[in-house]
Amino acid sequence: KTAEEAAAPTVAIAEKPSVAVLPFHNLSADEDNAYFSAGITEEIISKLSRIDGLEVASRSSVAAFTDPARDVQQIGRDLGVRYLLDGSVRRAGDQVRVSAQLVDGTTGRNLWSEDFDGSLEDVFEMQEQTALKIAERLDLELSPEEERDLQRHLTDNVAAYDAYLRGMALSRSWGDRESLEEAAAQFESALELDPDFAAAMAGWAFVESDIYRNFDTSEEIILHAEQLAERAVELDPMMPEGSHALALIAGNRFDYERASRLLRETVRLDPKEARFWDNLSWSLAYETPPDGDGAVQAAREAIRLQPIFPGAYYHLGRGLIAQGKYEEAREAFETSLEQSPNFSSGHLGLAQYHLAIGDWDAALEQIEMGGLRDTAIVFYYRAAAFAGMGDKDRALEDLEQALERDYRDFANLDASPYFATLRQDPRFSELIQRHRN
Numbered sequence: 001k002t003a004e005e006a007a008a009p010t011v012a013i014a015e016k017p018s019v020a021v022l023p024f025h026n027l028s029a030d031e032d033n034a035y036f037s038a039g040i041t042e043e044i045i046s047k048l049s050r051i052d053g054l055e056v057a058s059r060s061s062v063a064a065f066t067d068p069a070r071d072v073q074q075i076g077r078d079l080g081v082r083y084l085l086d087g088s089v090r091r092a093g094d095q096v097r098v099s100a101q102l103v104d105g106t107t108g109r110n111l112w113s114e115d116f117d118g119s120l121e122d123v124f125e126m127q128e129q130t131a132l133k134i135a136e137r138l139d140l141e142l143s144p145e146e147e148r149d150l151q152r153h154l155t156d157n158v159a160a161y162d163a164y165l166r167g168m169a170l171s172r173s174w175g176d177r178e179s180l181e182e183a184a185a186q187f188e189s190a191l192e193l194d195p196d197f198a199a200a201m202a203g204w205a206f207v208e209s210d211i212y213r214n215f216d217t218s219e220e221i222i223l224h225a226e227q228l229a230e231r232a233v234e235l236d237p238m239m240p241e242g243s244h245a246l247a248l249i250a251g252n253r254f255d256y257e258r259a260s261r262l263l264r265e266t267v268r269l270d271p272k273e274a275r276f277w278d279n280l281s282w283s284l285a286y287e288t289p290p291d292g293d294g295a296v297q298a299a300r301e302a303i304r305l306q307p308i309f310p311g312a313y314y315h316l317g318r319g320l321i322a323q324g325k326y327e328e329a330r331e332a333f334e335t336s337l338e339q340s341p342n343f344s345s346g347h348l349g350l351a352q353y354h355l356a357i358g359d360w361d362a363a364l365e366q367i368e369m370g371g372l373r374d375t376a377i378v379f380y381y382r383a384a385a386f387a388g389m390g391d392k393d394r395a396l397e398d399l400e401q402a403l404e405r406d407y408r409d410f411a412n413l414d415a416s417p418y419f420a421t422l423r424q425d426p427r428f429s430e431l432i433q434r435h436r437n
Contacts, residue, residue, distance in 0.1 A: 017138045018081040020057035021045045023066050024098070025088040037089035039165035040098065040127065043154075044085070047131040049272060050149040053140045057081055060274040060306040076105025083111070085134065094120050100130050102137055112137045120158045155200075160193035164200045171207050177215045183207045198232045202241035205229035209248045214375075217406040225249050240269035244276060251283050254409040259283035260291070267298075274306035281315035285322055288411040292322030310336040310343040317349045326356050344370040351381055355418060360389040376405035384418035395419075396427055403435040410436055 021044050026037040042059055049056045057079050065075050072084050087100035101113035112133055116126040131150050135142055142150070155161050167186030173179030187204035190197055208225035212218070226249050233242035247262035263280040270276060281298035284291040299316035303309055317332035333349035340346070347370035354363035363385045372378045379402035386395035399422075413419060413432060422428045 016053055016055045017083060017140070018055035018057070019048065019083040019085060019102075019134065019138075020062050020075065020079050020081045021048065021059075021085045022062055022070070022072070022075065022087075024100075025068055027088045027090040029092065033089075033091045035166050035169035036091055036162070038169060040089055040123070041087075042168075043127050044130055047127060047150050048134065049270070051131075051135060051140060051142065051146055054135070054138070055081070056272060058272045058274055058305050060309070064308060072103050073105050073108050076103075082106055083134075083138065085130070096120060096123060096126075098123075098126050098130075102134055120162065123158070123161075124153050124156075155190075155194045155197045157194040157197075160190040160197055160200070163187070163190040163193065164197065164203065167200065167203050167207070171203060171210075177211065180207050180211050180215075184211070196235055198235035198239055199241060201228045201232035201235070202239065202245045205232065205245035206241070206248065209245060209252055213248075213252045222249060222252060238269060240266045240273070240276065243269065244279070247279065247283065251279075251286070254411075256283045256286040256288075260287060260294075272305065274302040274309060274312065277302035277305065278309065278312045278315055281312065281319060285315060285318040286409070286412075288409075288415050290319075290322035292319050292324075295319030295322060308339055310340040310346060313339065314343070314345045314349045318352065321352055321356050326353060329353050329356070344372050346370075348372065348377070348381065351385075355381070355384055355388065358388065360385045363388075374405075376402045376407040379405065380407055384416065387419050387422045390421070392422055392425055392427075395422055396425070396431060399428075400431055403431065408435075 021041055024037045024041045026034040028036075045056060045059050045062075048054060061079060072086055076082065076084050082105050084103045084105050085100060086103060087098060090097045096116075096118060098116045099113070100116075102111045103109070104111055114130075114133065116122070116129070118126065128150055153161075154164065163186045167183045167190065170179045170183035170186060173183075184204055184207045187200045187207065190200040191204070194200070205225040205228035208221050208228070212222045212225065225245070229242055229245035229249060232239065233246065236242065243262045244266045247259045247266060250256070250262060251259035260280065260283040263276065263283055266276045267273075267280055277298045281295045281302065284298060285295035296316060296319035299312050299319055302312035303316065306312070313332045313336035317329040317336070320326075320329035320332060330350065330353045333346055333353060336343055336349060337346035347366045351363045351366035351370070354360070354366060364382065367378060367381055367385070370378070379398045383395045383398035383402060386392075386398060410432065419428070
């Protein structure tokens with residue numbers, strides 16, 4: 001070393017401080033107010049995520065830590081973060097009390113705590129102040145743009161915001177049509193109160209896309225969802241939920257390349273949200289031909305952000321099948337079932353593994369174990385199994401059932417190796433042509 005190099009001090013690059021916002025406890029007398037405390041938690045996470053100098057655990061990674069007797073320091077170790085924001089919400093009518101405390105997970109020391117008392121109209125200021133106080137306690141210097149972001153509201157209408165939070169809570173009931181329709185009604189109410197409420201538009205679009213995918217394939221539903229999502233993106237191009245909703249709509253129309261483009265934009269806007277990476281894995285694996293490498297990478301990122309995530313393990317398995325790594329795929333599908341024994345898609349994944357290795361009977365057995373009856377995708381995989389074993393009549397029968405239920409991935413039907421022998425049957429061509437038109 002030269003004399004100057006020897007004399008030069010070693011400069012340590014400081015890592016960003018890291019924080020997790022744990023789900024705020026609902027201390028209200030009315031248990032139905034849980035949606036409100038969940039909404040407060042999510043909005044604080046959203047605000048803190050806009051601070052460039054702070055690493056924030058994703059909402060999906062903290063969602064499971066709801067036990068009132070939780071060990072905050074252990075959670076910090078589990079999540080790999082130093083600081084934790086813990087809190088509670090007590091609501092009675094229009095009056096709200098929010099208690100929050102910032103804890104250093106390495107020492108257990110309370111760095112800051114405060115009680116906010118006020119009416120619903122004060123909730124926005126409370127969320128801003130919480131984010132600002134955390135930034136202050138962690139010695140973060142905010143840029144003028146970051147300060148503006150922290151002060152930005154989803155809406156200035158408190159009643160619209162309340163309806164939006166109710167809708168968001170209901171929208172998570174995947175597979176429950178009644179809850180999804182009630183969520184849509186809440187988002188509609190929010191938009192009646194604030195017609196330019198972009199987040200409510202994206203929420204409603206997401207719900208209608210889900211209803212279209214699972215319950216009602218009426219064209220007017222998907223068209224309305226698309227209009228809502230496009231308007232949401234127009235109003236707030238930096239909100240990831242808008243492009244996310246558009247991507248799901250594209251995927252539900254079997255345009256997986258467009259879905260992937262939109263989901264890449266979504267993860268660019270919010271790279272810390274596991275479900276966005278999971279959906280990117282979904283679309284990449286469904287492209288024709290599938291992008292196995294991209295699907296695996298996206299699924300692994302979702303799992304890194306949220307280790308307990310059966311859906312991400314399912315999509316990881318699909319990506320691995322596209323890579324030809326069948327035994328690794330089987331392990332991923334089995335992990336999805338270990339994490340959630342009632343996760344029906346885990347069995348559907350194992351059915352795809354057995355299809356890939358040519359074990360047709362085992363594939364049919366796993367489809368049956370999944371318990372998904374009368375859905376287009378189940379009929380599609382049954383048709384693939386029957387075609388593989390050479391039972392053309394039953395394959396055509398199930399394929400027609402899938403098409404009758406609006407399965408429209410014709411690019412896949414034209415390319416799938418499972419239907420290679422079936423394509424030589426004129427009945428197959430006639431069936432595809434009839435539904436393609």
